[in-house]
Amino acid sequence: MIDWAAFVVVFAASLIGACVVVALYALGTRLLAVAGRALFVEPVEFTDAITVLTPERAAKLQRKAEKAQRKNPLSTGQKRLALAAACACFTLCGLAVLYGLYLIIPFFHQ
Amino acid sequence: MDLTLIVVLVIALALFFDFTNGFHDTANAMATPIATGAMRPRVAVALAAVLNLIGAFLSTEVAKTISGGIIREGSGGVQITPVLIFAGLVGAIVWNMVTWLYGLPSSSSHALFGGLIGAAIVGAGLQAIDFIVVLDKVILPALIAPFTAGVVAWGATKLAYWITRRYDGRPDGRGGFRYGQIFSSSLVALSHGTNDAQKTMGVITLTLIAAGIQPLGSGPQIWVVIACAMAIALGTYSGGWRIIRTLGRGLTEIKPAQGFAAETSTAATILASSHLGFALSTTQVASGSVIGSGLGRRGSSVRWGTAGRIGLGWLLTLPSAAVVGAVAGLLANLGPVGVGIDLVLGLAIVVYIFWRASRNRVSSANAVAPLPVQGRSDVAASGKVVKIEKVKPLKRQRPKKESA
Numbered sequence: 001m002i003d004w005a006a007f008v009v010v011f012a013a014s015l016i017g018a019c020v021v022v023a024l025y026a027l028g029t030r031l032l033a034v035a036g037r038a039l040f041v042e043p044v045e046f047t048d049a050i051t052v053l054t055p056e057r058a059a060k061l062q063r064k065a066e067k068a069q070r071k072n073p074l075s076t077g078q079k080r081l082a083l084a085a086a087c088a089c090f091t092l093c094g095l096a097v098l099y100g101l102y103l104i105i106p107f108f109h110q
Numbered sequence: 111m112d113l114t115l116i117v118v119l120v121i122a123l124a125l126f127f128d129f130t131n132g133f134h135d136t137a138n139a140m141a142t143p144i145a146t147g148a149m150r151p152r153v154a155v156a157l158a159a160v161l162n163l164i165g166a167f168l169s170t171e172v173a174k175t176i177s178g179g180i181i182r183e184g185s186g187g188v189q190i191t192p193v194l195i196f197a198g199l200v201g202a203i204v205w206n207m208v209t210w211l212y213g214l215p216s217s218s219s220h221a222l223f224g225g226l227i228g229a230a231i232v233g234a235g236l237q238a239i240d241f242i243v244v245l246d247k248v249i250l251p252a253l254i255a256p257f258t259a260g261v262v263a264w265g266a267t268k269l270a271y272w273i274t275r276r277y278d279g280r281p282d283g284r285g286g287f288r289y290g291q292i293f294s295s296s297l298v299a300l301s302h303g304t305n306d307a308q309k310t311m312g313v314i315t316l317t318l319i320a321a322g323i324q325p326l327g328s329g330p331q332i333w334v335v336i337a338c339a340m341a342i343a344l345g346t347y348s349g350g351w352r353i354i355r356t357l358g359r360g361l362t363e364i365k366p367a368q369g370f371a372a373e374t375s376t377a378a379t380i381l382a383s384s385h386l387g388f389a390l391s392t393t394q395v396a397s398g399s400v401i402g403s404g405l406g407r408r409g410s411s412v413r414w415g416t417a418g419r420i421g422l423g424w425l426l427t428l429p430s431a432a433v434v435g436a437v438a439g440l441l442a443n444l445g446p447v448g449v450g451i452d453l454v455l456g457l458a459i460v461v462y463i464f465w466r467a468s469r470n471r472v473s474s475a476n477a478v479a480p481l482p483v484q485g486r487s488d489v490a491a492s493g494k495v496v497k498i499e500k501v502k503p504l505k506r507q508r509p510k511k512e513s514a
């Protein structure tokens with residue numbers, strides 16, 4: 001019959017794995033925003049009618065956001081710290097991807 | 111009947127099955143990055159195709175039994191013959207084409223199991239099938255996989271939004287999740303390549319062994335590996351746009367943070383399941399993740415009608431492929447004429463489905479374009495540029511603390 005113990009292990013491992021990676025990436029994104037360097041990644045293609053913007057409009061929004069970021073209450077040191085922490089988060093995410101590759105490619109773990 | 115002719119036919123069918131497997135499963139990896147605009151549709155499927163191609167070469171551990179123990183093979187059971195594999199493949203291909211036409215993501219391995227089961231029942235009766243194994247390997251995982259992935263993706267989405275949420279109106283940088291999506295979906299595509307091309311290699315190798323062309327217990331020959339890798343990559347590149355549409359915009363509206371959370375959950379669940387000995391279907395995991403991420407974001411909704419249709423497709427996959435496999439098996443047992451009839455009928459069905467599909471073509475251009483919704487303005491539905499004034503972010507009203 002079905003191996004429920006194996007299922008529980010798989011469930012816990014996937015939950016922890018996914019949550020840790022997503023939390024790290026989200027934390028990195030948040031810290032970048034805190035450091036005043038929030039990522040602006042426009043979709044390469046607009047797929048939903050409501051989010052369609054002209055390039056001028058997108059640039060205007062970006063300038064507005066940058067202006068909001070300049071009014072950052074943090075000191076330069078704090079910003080640098082946030083930036084460094086963000087880099088650390090993304091590095092850990094990169095390591096998680098490498099671990100994923102290690103698991104996928106049988107050559108490494110056999 | 112001439113043994114080499116049926117072997118050639120089986121190899122051709124197996125490669126075509128590999129092709130349908132490829133375009134059926136592009137959506138698992140690439141539906142969400144296409145839907146959020148992380149990658150252009152053509153670029154996304156090209157990336158998936160390359161990763162599938164690489165993945166096919168990475169792993170040479172070929173499935174020893176294609177039926178995974180469902181069919182009682184060997185002494186006292188069924189002899190796996192090229193004719194049986196032929197009939198099973200016909201069933202699997204026909205069901206894959208039908209689900210593609212309706213844009214349903216369904217497991218290609220379940221279709222293959224179904225086809226083989228049908229062919230085996232015709233050949234040797236019901237006792238040829240181990241129904242406990244069917245329950246254990248097909249039916250229960252079909253319930254467990256989407257549930258597991260859904261819960262994981264729900265948690266991951268909640269977490270992603272909770273961490274990046276800002277109440278002060280400053281940019282939250284959630285668009286940055288689009289970069290992450292490229293990596294997470296690539297992992298899913300690569301792991302798909304290492305798994306699914308193996309099945310076809312296993313089918314072809316078993317056929318060659320059964321026909322006595324290849325020594326018993328030997329691995330796949332290099333031309334088999336190359337042919338299977340090319341077939342799955344080609345299938346992936348042709349992109350099952352109908353299924354991408356279903357997963358990308360049919361279940362829920364996907365934002366970058368959701369897409370990243372869904373893809374990461376899919377990758378984590380598949381890797382955990384394949385390494386801790388509890389095999390789950392990639393397709394079912396990916397669909398569950400999308401639903402879970404749809405439930406996880408505030409203000410998003412899941413279209414349960416579509417989810418129900420997908421679930422119905424999963425339930426029907428095994429029996430339907432089995433019925434087609436059984437009919438094909440009955441005909442094939444008539445001899446060369448039956449095999450010929452099988453081929454002509456199968457070809458006719460495939461051509462008919464392609465013709466039906468061409469009447470409302472779904473391609474890279476319109477796969478995730480907005481649906482013309484009744485009650486929404488034509489401008490919004492057209493996808494053309496509309497100006498929307500940004501509403502000033504409201505200060506969050508913090509609930510007043512009530513005195514105890």
